[in-house]
Amino acid sequence: MSSFKPQNNRAWIGVLPVLLVVAFSAVVPLMTVVNYSVQDILDFNTRFFVGFEWYQETLNDQRFIDAFIRQVGFSLTILVVELPLGIAVAKGIPKESRFTPIILILLALPLLIPWNVVGTIWQIFARPDIGLLGVGINALGISYNYTVEPLHAWLTLVAMDVWHWTSLIALLSFAGLTAIPKPFYQAAELDCANRWQVFRHVELPRLRGVLIIGVLLRLMDSFMIYTEPFVLTGGGPGNSTTMLSQHLATMAVGQFDLGPAAAFSVIYFLFILLFCWLFYTSVVRTDD
Amino acid sequence: MAGISLDNLSFKYPGAQDATLSKLNLNIANGEAHALLGASGAGKTTLLNILSGLLRPTGGVLRFDDLDVSNQQGRERNVAQVFQFPVLYESLTVAENLAFPLKTKKLQSKVITQRLDYICSELELDELRSVKPAKLSLFQKQLVAVGKALVRPDVSLVLLDEPLTAVEPRVKWRLRQTLRRVQADLKVTMIYVTHDQTEALTFADRVSVLTAGGILQTGTPEEVYASPEHEFVGHFVGSPGMNFLPANALGVADAERVGFRPEWATLTGNQPSSAQKRGHLHGSVLRIRVQGAKAGKPFGLVTMATSQGEIAIRGYIPDTSITAGDSLGVCVHRCIGYTNELKVSDIEFL
Amino acid sequence: MLELSNICLRSSDSVPFIHTFAAGEISVVLGANQSGKTDLCRLVAGLNTRASGNVCLVGTSLDRVSPRRRPVSMVYQAFVNYPNLTVFDNIASPMRARKQSSQTIVQAVNDLAEKLRISELLGRFPHELSGGQQQRVAIARSLAKQAQVLLMDEPLVNLDFKLREALEVELRDLLRATNTVVIYTSSDPRDAFNLGDQLLLLADGEKVQTGTPLEVYQKPNSMVAMELLADPGINRFSRDGTSCALRPEHIGVQDGKITPAGLMSFDMLVTAYETNGDESFVHGQVEAQEWVMRSRGMLPVHAGQRLTVAAASQDVVHF
Numbered sequence: 001m002s003s004f005k006p007q008n009n010r011a012w013i014g015v016l017p018v019l020l021v022v023a024f025s026a027v028v029p030l031m032t033v034v035n036y037s038v039q040d041i042l043d044f045n046t047r048f049f050v051g052f053e054w055y056q057e058t059l060n061d062q063r064f065i066d067a068f069i070r071q072v073g074f075s076l077t078i079l080v081v082e083l084p085l086g087i088a089v090a091k092g093i094p095k096e097s098r099f100t101p102i103i104l105i106l107l108a109l110p111l112l113i114p115w116n117v118v119g120t121i122w123q124i125f126a127r128p129d130i131g132l133l134g135v136g137i138n139a140l141g142i143s144y145n146y147t148v149e150p151l152h153a154w155l156t157l158v159a160m161d162v163w164h165w166t167s168l169i170a171l172l173s174f175a176g177l178t179a180i181p182k183p184f185y186q187a188a189e190l191d192c193a194n195r196w197q198v199f200r201h202v203e204l205p206r207l208r209g210v211l212i213i214g215v216l217l218r219l220m221d222s223f224m225i226y227t228e229p230f231v232l233t234g235g236g237p238g239n240s241t242t243m244l245s246q247h248l249a250t251m252a253v254g255q256f257d258l259g260p261a262a263a264f265s266v267i268y269f270l271f272i273l274l275f276c277w278l279f280y281t282s283v284v285r286t287d288d
Numbered sequence: 289m290a291g292i293s294l295d296n297l298s299f300k301y302p303g304a305q306d307a308t309l310s311k312l313n314l315n316i317a318n319g320e321a322h323a324l325l326g327a328s329g330a331g332k333t334t335l336l337n338i339l340s341g342l343l344r345p346t347g348g349v350l351r352f353d354d355l356d357v358s359n360q361q362g363r364e365r366n367v368a369q370v371f372q373f374p375v376l377y378e379s380l381t382v383a384e385n386l387a388f389p390l391k392t393k394k395l396q397s398k399v400i401t402q403r404l405d406y407i408c409s410e411l412e413l414d415e416l417r418s419v420k421p422a423k424l425s426l427f428q429k430q431l432v433a434v435g436k437a438l439v440r441p442d443v444s445l446v447l448l449d450e451p452l453t454a455v456e457p458r459v460k461w462r463l464r465q466t467l468r469r470v471q472a473d474l475k476v477t478m479i480y481v482t483h484d485q486t487e488a489l490t491f492a493d494r495v496s497v498l499t500a501g502g503i504l505q506t507g508t509p510e511e512v513y514a515s516p517e518h519e520f521v522g523h524f525v526g527s528p529g530m531n532f533l534p535a536n537a538l539g540v541a542d543a544e545r546v547g548f549r550p551e552w553a554t555l556t557g558n559q560p561s562s563a564q565k566r567g568h569l570h571g572s573v574l575r576i577r578v579q580g581a582k583a584g585k586p587f588g589l590v591t592m593a594t595s596q597g598e599i600a601i602r603g604y605i606p607d608t609s610i611t612a613g614d615s616l617g618v619c620v621h622r623c624i625g626y627t628n629e630l631k632v633s634d635i636e637f638l
Numbered sequence: 639m640l641e642l643s644n645i646c647l648r649s650s651d652s653v654p655f656i657h658t659f660a661a662g663e664i665s666v667v668l669g670a671n672q673s674g675k676t677d678l679c680r681l682v683a684g685l686n687t688r689a690s691g692n693v694c695l696v697g698t699s700l701d702r703v704s705p706r707r708r709p710v711s712m713v714y715q716a717f718v719n720y721p722n723l724t725v726f727d728n729i730a731s732p733m734r735a736r737k738q739s740s741q742t743i744v745q746a747v748n749d750l751a752e753k754l755r756i757s758e759l760l761g762r763f764p765h766e767l768s769g770g771q772q773q774r775v776a777i778a779r780s781l782a783k784q785a786q787v788l789l790m791d792e793p794l795v796n797l798d799f800k801l802r803e804a805l806e807v808e809l810r811d812l813l814r815a816t817n818t819v820v821i822y823t824s825s826d827p828r829d830a831f832n833l834g835d836q837l838l839l840l841a842d843g844e845k846v847q848t849g850t851p852l853e854v855y856q857k858p859n860s861m862v863a864m865e866l867l868a869d870p871g872i873n874r875f876s877r878d879g880t881s882c883a884l885r886p887e888h889i890g891v892q893d894g895k896i897t898p899a900g901l902m903s904f905d906m907l908v909t910a911y912e913t914n915g916d917e918s919f920v921h922g923q924v925e926a927q928e929w930v931m932r933s934r935g936m937l938p939v940h941a942g943q944r945l946t947v948a949a950a951s952q953d954v955v956h957f
Contacts, residue, residue, distance in 0.1 A: 183371040192363045192392040201377040328798055457826050461870045465910050483798040490912035513915025578852050579831045583950040
């Protein structure tokens with residue numbers, strides 16, 4: 001019996017260009033790094049196969065472990081702040097008002113600013129001597145100087161990220177909220193549900209989809225954060241704001257330790273993958 | 289539970305030219321199953337939203353029993369609503385969904401359990417108690433939505449907004465039956481809004497036919513079907529609707545037009561060319577639609593072109609050899625006379 | 639003439655079937671939800687589906703013809719129109735795609751618009767139309783393609799009752815006048831009679847029965863076939879070890895105590911009564927089965943009552 005479906009065969013031809021692009025853009029560079037990570041390279045012609053030595057070294061490196069802990073702490077902190085804040089902002093946007101488009105554009109503004117500009121803005125904004133924020137906080141009687149105090153630097157970094165990216169969560173949530181059919185609200189009103197119950201049982205379940213996307217985007221993105229702390233604090237004071245990417249850059253570009261840096265990169269990449277996978281599967285599993 | 293009364297109730301959307309609802313008067317008894325029947329755009333949804341408290345009437349008064357609720361919030365009125373598609377709390381189980389309107393009212397847990405048991409057994413939902421809505425069929429979901437509307441002991445009015453739309457045709461009547469049974473058991477006042485005459489007439493004790501913001505007739509399904517007060521009611525109720533012809537076509541003198549149901553007439557075979565008798569017509573067959581057969585005799589709908597307009601006749605098809613184009617006589621047994629679209633007479637032909 | 643062979647609507651172990659749809663007729667494909675109606679349409683249209691089989695139009699195989707080159711047009715349950723085009727441009731779009739002269743297009747669009755009674759809407763956009771009007775536009779567009787095969791996948795399901803009634807009559811007259819293979823899917827047995835010249839019954843991806851609606855109605859080959867064409871259901875009972883069934887409209891209330899010759903009588907305990915004016919439905923228990931009786935007009939019946947109901951022996955279907 002023939003069950004010939006022409007469209008299935010042709011579909012492969014359609015996918016081919018994408019496969020080629022992915023191969024060149026992702027797989028080939030990645031393989032180069034994997035190749036470097038198992039060799040000790042002295043110069044162009046001298047290289048030794050070292051197996052997993054660089055990996056072991058990286059994982060045992062205290063500076064890596066510190067940067068890793070800082071990184072995880074940072075990513076979780078900004079998620080904990082940005083998620084509720086973003087939803088709260090989205091809930092505050094009027095759904096059918098002539099101001100809605102204006103509000104949405106204003107909200108989207110921070111998303112349009114390049115990373116290093118964001119860093120520069122905050123570098124100046126938070127300066128205790130001439131920055132509005134820095135001066136303001138000090139004027140309140142709180143001694144604040146992010147260039148000296150590790151905690152202040154860290155908080156400033158979090159504040160900057162929140163300022164830069166909460167809009168993303170807010171816009172996603174707003175899109176999710178507007179997609180909820182009106183009868184759901186009406187039914188809750190007639191059930192005498194209070195605002196919290198409406199949020200908890202009507203809105204939150206329907207926001208799940210967009211929030212999963214939002215968390216994944218922010219998780220991946222914050223794990224890769226580089227430019228902003230580099231411009232704001234240069235990773236200091238001390239190493240208090242040195243995230244994984246900056247540590248890696250120091251190794252690869254600063255010290256030219258290509259082997260360990262490659263091993264680091266692979267580990268780094270696997271960690272991001274692992275985190276996203278863990279998050280995604282845990283969310284999907286609670287579905288059933 | 290409450291009786292509902294509309295007293296000159298009007299509604300006009302801000303900026304609109306014409307009122308969407310104009311001076312509606314309607315009394316619905318406590319415990320009555322009432323249907324609002326009308327095409328899209330007749331103002332059904334607006335009226336529904338006024339009843340549920342989503343909109344405020346711009347004129348007239350809405351009363352629940354003797355209480356003027358025109359300006360009350362929906363939550364103050366103890367109204368429940370079942371929507372076109374099942375509206376449930378998706379993160380809660382069936383039992384939690386059913387208990388939700390009771391918990392917000394801060395009822396004792398003993399009362400909640402009791403009501404839950406009652407509703408679950410009444411709607412045969414016991415086995416689904418711990419299931420989340422995502423695992424239910426549309427029929428089951430809508431059944432839960434109905435349960436949620438009926439679970440409150442003090443509910444004064446249950447609004448049903450075309451609740452069978454999303455349900456598969458094959459099980460529609462079962463849900464309608466369940467609704468009807470529960471309505472009769474609980475004696476809850478229900479208002480069922482629909483464009484589907486079958487649903488309206490099978491569900492309701494009384495039906496109101498709504499068009500262009502006004503009620504044309506309120507009556508029992510029998511009254512609405514058998515003696516439409518307005519030509520539109522005759523056309524809108526019944527499938528196909530009433531046949532309308534100029535009154536002189538049937539020899540009726542005291543009305544402008546006459547209307548008769550497809551089954552109020554029979555085909556009589558070829559008409560002798562004698563002088564016209566009252567209640568007799570002739571025309572040529574346009575289409576024959578067989579709808580079944582009983583004891584070997586096919587029945588269905590025959591559409592005829594007469595000199596005064598097109599008519600449809602329902603019943604046994606007298607001769608299976610008739611085809612489109614054949615000339616046949618028609619004998620009308622009963623018709624209703626209309627002047628200015630309003631009923632003026634009811635005529636039985638001998 | 640559209641010939642289907644080796645048709646498997648489910649990828650699993652269903653028995654492949656053959657069916658031929660004739661041109662100039664409306665073939666109603668009747669089946670419950672998930673019975674494979676839509677898969678059948680998608681297979682004919684060449685769209686991605688789990689159904690498989692060979693499609694042959696007037697002797698030419700369409701199997702290797704891409705969807706866009708097939709002489710097939712389709713009307714969906716949802717009202718699908720180009721939102722950015724006026725009604726005129728929507729209807730004209732399939733003709734423009736075939737590079738027909740603008741004079742022909744104007745002529746054809748006006749003709750179609752007149753037939754579907756949307757002439758005065760030609761300048762409007764789809765979002766300015768009611769549901770019934772939008773579906774008329776979609777139907778006009780599908781006819782403008784002048785395809786040899788027209789697929790209609792429950793096109794009237796989302797319309798108001800009265801609109802549906804009117805469109806059914808119009809569609810029937812309109813489609814019969816074209817020499818097209820029309821495949822109309824539905825889950826409503828009334829559509830079979832109202833529209834169908836031929837009927838194909840599907841259940842669980844398999845062909846159940848074919849024939850004219852009246853043939854299938856009078857001689858169903860199985861309980862499934864009988865049930866598919868029953869409104870609202872069938873009444874089962876058994877006599878002398880064979881299972882039998884009656885259609886709801888074949889049962890009536892028996893007048894006297896004595897059952898006349900040629901009739902069978904049953905005791906019914908009425909559980910519910912409903913009427914829609916021209917018809918009434920009596921639901922009840924007969925021989926421990928759920929029964930429903932459908933009769934003309936209204937009956938003086940109420941729940942809890944015991945009735946003697948009767949049906950002509952020749953209306954009983956034995957299996």
